[in-house]
Amino acid sequence: MFLAKVYVYYKKGVLDPQSGAIKNAISDCGFEQVRDVETGKFYNVKIDAADKATAQKIATELCEKILSNPVIEDYEFDIMEA
Amino acid sequence: MRCAVIQFAGSSGDSDCFHVFKNILNKPVEYVFYKESFAPEDFDLIILPGGASHGDYLRPGALAARSRVMKSVIDAAKAKKFVLGIGNGFQILLEAGLLPGAVLINKDLKFHCEDVFLRVENTDTPFTALYKKGEIIRLTLACKYGNYFAYSETIKDLKADNKIVFSYCDENGNTNLESNPTGSLENIAGIVNSDSNVLGLMPHPERCAEELLGNTDGIKIFQSIVGFIEGGKTHGKSC
Numbered sequence: 001m002f003l004a005k006v007y008v009y010y011k012k013g014v015l016d017p018q019s020g021a022i023k024n025a026i027s028d029c030g031f032e033q034v035r036d037v038e039t040g041k042f043y044n045v046k047i048d049a050a051d052k053a054t055a056q057k058i059a060t061e062l063c064e065k066i067l068s069n070p071v072i073e074d075y076e077f078d079i080m081e082a
Numbered sequence: 083m084r085c086a087v088i089q090f091a092g093s094s095g096d097s098d099c100f101h102v103f104k105n106i107l108n109k110p111v112e113y114v115f116y117k118e119s120f121a122p123e124d125f126d127l128i129i130l131p132g133g134a135s136h137g138d139y140l141r142p143g144a145l146a147a148r149s150r151v152m153k154s155v156i157d158a159a160k161a162k163k164f165v166l167g168i169g170n171g172f173q174i175l176l177e178a179g180l181l182p183g184a185v186l187i188n189k190d191l192k193f194h195c196e197d198v199f200l201r202v203e204n205t206d207t208p209f210t211a212l213y214k215k216g217e218i219i220r221l222t223l224a225c226k227y228g229n230y231f232a233y234s235e236t237i238k239d240l241k242a243d244n245k246i247v248f249s250y251c252d253e254n255g256n257t258n259l260e261s262n263p264t265g266s267l268e269n270i271a272g273i274v275n276s277d278s279n280v281l282g283l284m285p286h287p288e289r290c291a292e293e294l295l296g297n298t299d300g301i302k303i304f305q306s307i308v309g310f311i312e313g314g315k316t317h318g319k320s321c
Contacts, residue, residue, distance in 0.1 A: 015189070
């Protein structure tokens with residue numbers, strides 16, 4: 001069994017007003033050192049696969065077909081044995 | 083003609099659409115559940131209604147777009163049957179790849195529930211033939227993810243091919259930042275696919291389709307497509 005930790009976030013150039021709003025709130029809280037914030041989504045996915053390469057292939061397909069929308073989002077994942 | 087209204091888990095605009103066909107237009111209409119499938123020849127027109135299908139989980143329309151019934155809807159669209167997606171139905175069409183682009187959260191992060199003005203940009207579609215080009219209509223908007231986004235090449239193609247059907251505008255027809263409630267690129271409120279047999283729009287024409295509701299600006303979308311289908315016209319190059 002493998003665990004894929006999947007991160008999905010907006011592509012560069014896609015308007016993410018939520019990030020702007022969070023950044024404003026952070027500044028209002030006095031964190032002047034914080035320059036930028038990006039939001040995204042996180043998924044823990046358990047995959048039943050014979051080996052890591054197969055799990056990677058399944059995770060890639062999963063990200064491209066369902067977990068991300070390629071028009072607006074990029075993804076990345078880490079795979080580990082679970 | 084035969085019309086289907088698809089019911090996804092959580093759809094809320096389904097009975098409004100059903101009502102328009104059954105009681106206002108007096109046309110045969112039936113519900114199809116999202117776990118069912120059908121053949122392209124079963125229906126002339128398929129409506130994907132509004133309302134947060136599947137809880138808007140993952141992304142609005144994402145789960146509905148991958149349900150069993152959508153395979154049938156995609157087959158029907160490929161067979162040049164007509165598909166109309168309203169609100170969440172538009173989001174489902176985008177997620178299913180039947181229309182180009184995607185939606186983002188509204189620019190002000192708020193759910194917009196209000197009447198909006200739209201300019202009819204393209205009357206050369208089976209869905210808008212009864213409007214006048216440039217006509218300004220008022221429809222109800224109810225969405226949080228109505229901010230249409232696409233790559234600049236896609237926008238260029240949409241404009242060049244005249245596939246933008248409705249734009250957000252003010253009551254005088256001006257399309258600008260102030261008259262754009264969601265932040266959509268090019269003030270886009272509705273688009274058709276390259277064959278003009280699939281229309282998606284964010285505002286709700288079915289909620290503006292009878293005198294009782296105080297606004298009938300939306301009924302012409304339904305009358306147009308019914309007229310087109312019943313007119314026996316094949317889907318030709320005129321659209």
